[in-house]
Amino acid sequence: MFDFDMLGLAPELNNNLKAIGFKEPTPIQNKAIPLALEGHDILGLAQTGTGKTLAFGLPLINMLLEAPARPEPKTTKALILAPTRELVNQIAEALKVLTGNTRIRVTTVVGGQSINKQIGQLNKGTDILVATPGRLIDLMERGAIRLSEARYLVLDEADQMLDMGFIHALRQIAPKLGTPRQTMLFSATMPKQMEELSRAYLENPRRVQVAPPGKAADKITQSVHFMEKARKLWKLRDILEKNPEALTLVFSRTKHGAEKMKKGLVADGFNADSIHGNKSQGQRDRAIDAFRSGETTILVATDVAARGIDIPGVSFVINFDLPNVPDNYVHRIGRTARAGREGEAISFCSAEEVDLLLQIQKVMKMDIPVASGTCPEAVKPAKNGGNRRGGNRGGGQRRGNGGGAPKPQGDAAGGNKRRRRPRRAA
Numbered sequence: 250m251f252d253f254d255m256l257g258l259a260p261e262l263n264n265n266l267k268a269i270g271f272k273e274p275t276p277i278q279n280k281a282i283p284l285a286l287e288g289h290d291i292l293g294l295a296q297t298g299t300g301k302t303l304a305f306g307l308p309l310i311n312m313l314l315e316a317p318a319r320p321e322p323k324t325t326k327a328l329i330l331a332p333t334r335e336l337v338n339q340i341a342e343a344l345k346v347l348t349g350n351t352r353i354r355v356t357t358v359v360g361g362q363s364i365n366k367q368i369g370q371l372n373k374g375t376d377i378l379v380a381t382p383g384r385l386i387d388l389m390e391r392g393a394i395r396l397s398e399a400r401y402l403v404l405d406e407a408d409q410m411l412d413m414g415f416i417h418a419l420r421q422i423a424p425k426l427g428t429p430r431q432t433m434l435f436s437a438t439m440p441k442q443m444e445e446l447s448r449a450y451l452e453n454p455r456r457v458q459v460a461p462p463g464k465a466a467d468k469i470t471q472s473v474h475f476m477e478k479a480r481k482l483w484k485l486r487d488i489l490e491k492n493p494e495a496l497t498l499v500f501s502r503t504k505h506g507a508e509k510m511k512k513g514l515v516a517d518g519f520n521a522d523s524i525h526g527n528k529s530q531g532q533r534d535r536a537i538d539a540f541r542s543g544e545t546t547i548l549v550a551t552d553v554a555a556r557g558i559d560i561p562g563v564s565f566v567i568n569f570d571l572p573n574v575p576d577n578y579v580h581r582i583g584r585t586a587r588a589g590r591e592g593e594a595i596s597f598c599s600a601e602e603v604d605l606l607l608q609i610q611k612v613m614k615m616d617i618p619v620a621s622g623t624c625p626e627a628v629k630p631a632k633n634g635g636n637r638r639g640g641n642r643g644g645g646q647r648r649g650n651g652g653g654a655p656k657p658q659g660d661a662a663g664g665n666k667r668r669r670r671p672r673r674a675a
Contacts, residue, residue, distance in 0.1 A: 256282050258307060259314045261351050269346055275300035276459040281433075282308050290454040291433040292447050296583055299459065302343045305329075305403050305433045310344065312401070312431075313353055313376050320374035323394055325356070327401035328426065329379045330419070332409040332553075334359040334530055335537065339559045340405060341379045353377065358394075360384045361530030368393040382410070382418035389425065396425040401433075404450070408436045408443055408576055416446070423450060437583065438576040438612070468591040469582055473606065475622025478599040481569055482513065488567065488595065489519055489547060495564035496540065498584050499549045501525075502570035510569065511549045521547035552577050558584050568596040571605040575612040595620070 253266050253274055266272075274282065277295040285291055285308035295301055309327055320326055331337045341357045348355060356375035358367045360383055367384075371394050378385075378394070388394045402423070404410065410419070432451050436443060447454055474484060489497060501507035504525040511523035522536040522545045539545040541560045550558075552572060563585045572578050578596075585592025596617065598606050610616055 256307075257286060258282075259311050261314065262307060262311055262347060265347050265349050268349075271303075275304075277301055277457065278304045278307070280457045280459065281305070284455045284457065285309075285431070285433060286311060288431055290431060290451040291435075292451060292454040292456045293433065293435040294437070294439055294456070294458040295435070296437050296579060301405065301435045302340055303347070304457075305405070305435060306340070306344050306347060309377065309401055309403065309433075310347055310351075310353055314351060319352070320354070320376055321398065322372055322374045323392075324398040325371075325375045325378035325394065325396065326399060327377045327403070328385075328396060328399045328422075329377065329403040329405060330382055330385070330410070330415075330422070331379065331405045332381065332415060334361060334381060335524075335533065335558060336406060337379050337381055338534070344377060344379070348377075355379065358384050358388060359530065361533075364388070364391075382415045382422060386418055386421055389422070396422070397427050399426045400430045402426055402430055402450075404432070404434045404446075406436065406580075407434050407446060408438045409580065411442050411446065416442075419450075437579055469585060470591070470593045471582065471596075471617050472594070472620035473596045473598050473617045474620050475598050475624055478601065481597045481599070482510075484597060485510075485567065485569060486514075486517060486519075488565070489514070492565065494546065496543065496560065496562050497547050497565040497567060498540075498558070498563055499547060499567045499569050500572070500581050501549055501551060502573065504551055506570065507549045507551050514547060514549070519547055520545055521549060523549040525551040526553060552581065560584070561590055564592055566592065566594045568594070571596060571598060571602045571609065573605065575605070575608040578609045579612070598622075 253271065254263055256274065256279075258266075276299070277293060278300050281291055281293050281304040285305065291305070293301060293304060295304075309329075313326055316326070329340060331340055337357050337359050341355050344355045353376045354373075355377045356370050356379070358371070358378065358380045360381060364384070364387065367388065368391065371378075371388065378399075385394070389396070404419075410416070432454075434443075434447055434451060434454070476484060485499065499510065501510055504527050507523050507525045508527070511521050514521040522539060524533045524536050528536070536545065536548065537558060537560075540548045541562075543562070549569075552574075566582050566585045568578070568581060572581065582592075582594035585594060596606070606617070
């Protein structure tokens with residue numbers, strides 16, 4: 250199939266798709282939508298940026314349109330669970346575009362926002378409820394929502410929910426849903442626990458996979474720079490200065506590290522902001538909106554806070570710290586090369602992180618190309634570029650000599666002799 254018109258969707262959905270310029274389904278959509286419309290449980294595996302939201306959203310909306318009854322107060326017909334506030338908001342925004350000019354109502358509930366306001370919204374009932382598990386349980390305990398009328402369950406980024414310990418919340422939520430029900434589980438990676446999860450909550454699921462688990466999007470150029478930990482900040486500034494207009498997402502392993510890095514970049518004259526667990530939902534939303542519009546060009550983030558960022562214009566993802574969980578590398582770099590564009594993922598690796606890099610390469614089933622620095626013997630150099638594209642626009646071989654980054658001026662960790670950029674006018 251090469252056209253949404255051929256998938257058997259309702260006319261309202263086809264009209265909305267055309268209005269937003271969507272003509273052809275992506276591979277995951279092409280495979281998942283017909284099976285979902287037939288009523289099968291779905292186990293969907295695809296890397297980030299490949300259109301998973303529409304893969305479950307379109308059949309879900311289509312099936313709800315075929316059931317004319319309105320939802321009763323304090324009930325929902327369909328439940329979508331996602332691990333972070335940002336991902337919940339991203340999913341809801343996409344669904345609201347698709348439900349334009351229809352009677353389908355989409356409601357979100359997340360932590361960090363007024364629970365009383367959310368209770369008021371749920372009093373009216375909703376067709377689709379998109380929620381983080383923790384806030385949903387709070388609302389269930391207050392009697393603000395009954396899930397007995399829900400006949401559809403979607404678990405998005407289920408691997409991340411496992412990593413964050415949401416399996417216990419899922420065990421509280423799932424038994425409250427109505428039966429029989431249709432369940433769709435989508436993930437970018439497939440750890441062993443995911444098989445157990447699918448057996449527990451899916452019935453005879455159809456497995457839909459468009460890329461091997463752990464494989465990054467084809468249009469992402471990947472590279473790694475080996476360096477001392479103290480040189481990372483200098484290298485980061487070097488890359489940012491050479492790409493001043495590019496939208497760049499920088500990953501830190503900790504909340505404290507993300508905030509400290511942001512403050513240092515701002516002090517050096519860079520247009521930077523941060524999102525992490527210590528920021529309020531309003532602060533996170535404003536930071537993401539500014540990044541999306543280009544008002545802010547550098548966003549420093551932790552894994553949890555950045556999950557669900559869907560901004561097609563992100564040119565660079567920089568792994569300042571390698572993730573402790575290898576699968577998170579796939580999710581991080583999937584923030585670039587979205588909507589068919591190209592992007593670049595640059596990783597910094599200190600001696601302490603070599604084992605993490607080895608784990609990432611095992612998950613990726615590839616060697617990440619070395620852009621600069623001395624490659625430890627334990628890490629094999631990339632073969633023929635390592636992936637489809639071997640070059641590096643933002644910090645790769647064209648600015649390095651393969652023997653390590655040049656010595657920074659002053660202390661690269663932020664001493665008083667470091668090179669500074671002029672502050673921008675307020």
